[in-house]
Amino acid sequence: KAGVTQTPRYLIKTRGQQVTLSCSPISGHRSVSWYQQTPGQGLQFLFEYFSETQRNKGNFPGRFSGRQFSNSRSEMNVSTLELGDSALYLCASSPASRTSVTQYFGPGTRLLVL
């Protein structure tokens, strides 16, 4: 099975711009989660989508949004970029069984905001 893929892998933007990141989950996985990873804060949960609905949301401002399509692919959007948004953005997919959540991560998108 192919793993989780994320595009693009690297991105450079300037303050005030917006950005869209894409994630294709493992085939058959219906849950997609997004995380922000920075050296100072570690891995922080952004949101989780299941069957095109946002099921969970972390403590991030409304500039961070996402969506999931009927084929489970997901996109994440950040508007009005700030310098502090520079981070590795990770997507993870999960079969989301009832007994436990096992998440499989993609390689991430490295975003640099100048």
Added chain:
Amino acid sequence: TQLLEQSPQFLSIQEGENLTVYCNSSSVFSSLQWYRQEPGEGPVLLVTVVTGGEVKKLKRLTFQFGDARKDSSLHITAAQPGDTGLYLCAGDNDYKLSFGAGTTVTVRA
């Protein structure tokens, strides 16, 4: 404030030595996972533990989930340079993972 506290933050050992990484919380989790992450890459799942008191062994790695499902440990026997990386524990609560800050392990040849 991290929901999961990992210790130590950094660990540097010689090849062949043993090491243990701890993951503690005041919260109860449905399951707990351990990941290893290399620079510039996403975390790779090592193990998921579900039952309190559970012990899982994967070759030289031994994972333990506390009886109360609040803490866990990862023990590596006879560490090798390939074990170098950032080790992360993550607790699952209602399909949302909360991560520890991680333990950076360096195994010197």
